[in-house]
Amino acid sequence: MYEMVFMKTKSHITIYDISKRLKISPSTVSRALNDNPRVNADTKKLIVETAKQMNYKQNKLALALKSGQSMVVGVVVPFINRSFFSTVIRGIEEELKPLGYHVIICQTGEDSSAEQENIYALLDAQVDGVFLSTSTGRTESKIHLNHVIEHDKPLVLVDRGVDFADASTVVIDDFKGAYEATKHLIEQGCKTIVHFACDRKFDIYENRFLGYSAALEDHGIRLDSKKYVIQTNSVIENGRAAVVDLLKQNIEFDAVFSASDFAAIGAYLELEEQGIGIPDQVALVGFGNEPFIKYTRPSISSVDQSPLEMGRRAAQLFLTSIKQKGEDPISEKIVLPAVLHIRNSSKKLE
């Protein structure tokens, strides 16, 4: 058996190649290419030109190893093809690209241990910071988050945060958004408002539930968690199933406030199929303002999360953290407003 021999044809040009060609030391080449003032204008010009001509490209990897800055950040989300998450990422990318950063994306599939692995892999890859929309609930282990901090890298929690002192956070005002949505339904005359709560081990969903509860209380409606608060997931089929269940149990209700647009659209589909009129018999409000939510008929009311802005702000938090490197890290918390978009699914009165 013969070993395969791979000719490692060097496909890229280094400053040494330029150095040799021009008989100028590598450091001068480096200086010239970095526009260092302490180099003769003519030689600089010469170097820059031959570099271009030789099609030289700076190896960022070497630079990263040398400088300790990779100029890469990692973003960890449940699924990248959810409009909310991809739009957050868009915001991050657009804010960071002008500064020369690259964005690595990771998906957890909503699995906490996959989240851990992703974060470790990102640290291995020497990212300069981590953005996370977590799938780790309030009670679960957060050592992977500690690791990020220990490695002295900024950690920015986006939307799905957890209480974690050393991380910056950007969220929307979930409580207020939910409160407004519920209040709106009450003002439309709804008395028995079902809440699709999603998983309350996440703060965002807990806060939406609390907003719902507070609105009921403030308007003299007794909260009946057993009957009207349903744990769903943020999945279309779950919303459908929840409606099926309510009907099967003969629970009467005149509105649904869903903490997720996906569950909301599931409810919409099922109600429609069952011939239950929206909003006349059941009014409907979702949460997230996903792009598809306004094309149903009736169009569905929803609370906007301004994902693009969340991404941008998250990126800005990262940048301020980077700048104050070395000092004691200050973790900032941004709360964006949650704006209710009222559409036809919840207009009982004109």
Place this chain on the structure above:
Amino acid sequence: MYEMVFMKTKSHITIYDISKRLKISPSTVSRALNDNPRVNADTKKLIVETAKQMNYKQNKLALALKSGQSMVVGVVVPFINRSFFSTVIRGIEEELKPLGYHVIICQTGEDSSAEQENIYALLDAQVDGVFLSTSTGRTESKIHLNHVIEHDKPLVLVDRGVDFADASTVVIDDFKGAYEATKHLIEQGCKTIVHFACDRKFDIYENRFLGYSAALEDHGIRLDSKKYVIQTNSVIENGRAAVVDLLKQNIEFDAVFSASDFAAIGAYLELEEQGIGIPDQVALVGFGNEPFIKYTRPSISSVDQSPLEMGRRAAQLFLTSIKQKGEDPISEKIVLPAVLHIRNSSKKLE
């Protein structure tokens, strides 16, 4: 003025730290950590354990510099928060993550020169391959694509490809999809079928146009490009404007086949607002099968592009290219089927 002094507190552990602590040479530590057989089982165990205890993490950057493999790929798309693109990326990520690759995402904003810059930046970052859904039309310069090939990195064109010999490609059968969509409309009795063509400098749109034309011809309908083929962009407002224009010009039509779901939904909104019945007065078929397209009422027919599968296949093409490194690169071309999903917007007959 005093210069600020930054104590570069080394936040990470290297094999040298382990080496010193254990008084074992770095090379042995390296070998142990890489599970090299030529190291004593006991020392190996010792090393692995202290590594874990010291919270050692391998610096992939150093490895990348050494090995010439960064284990990072770059994906360049117009916008990451379009469902189609983010789902393609999801497919790529899911296929490549098990092999240890990271995915960097870049957005061009549909701008050809931004695309060039992105690609150069990715090459600087020493990515192992580039996935591209191009914004560069048939007639524009493709030097940036040549650069990728010259650097000996696999280039995979996804969906929006251009003729480029040295790149692998995965597309769907746009011609057939468009043909089927148009044929379906004809079979529903439509005679005057408008085509929203998008930008035909991209092959995908050109092929959709050709499919539309061929279907008309095969069914004895004369193609009237001037009257019925409208250049729109893949944007909701463009679809709206196109309908407004048609009405203003008093052009009669009984169907729209849009090469883009976004333009299609624009048409839907405008037709609805004008009180024009879908499908009775105007039947409607889109292209892309975006998630939102089926929630309108009537639901809109559309040609599916199977973006997840496209992403997966693209990743596989990359992997085969990587394996045959050194040999003459073979560029493969995959054509996935385009499946028409018939919904209520195009059912004139029962």
Place this chain on the structure above:
DNA sequence: CTGTTAGCGCCTTCAC
């Protein structure tokens, strides 16, 4: 203004 040297963290010959 320019060249020499060293080192970022790792792996991998080459010796022993």
Place this chain on the structure above:
DNA sequence: GTGAAGGCGCTAACAG
């Protein structure tokens, strides 16, 4: 089975 040395490509002292 283990250690020493060199180099991936780059920059930043340190000399001159």
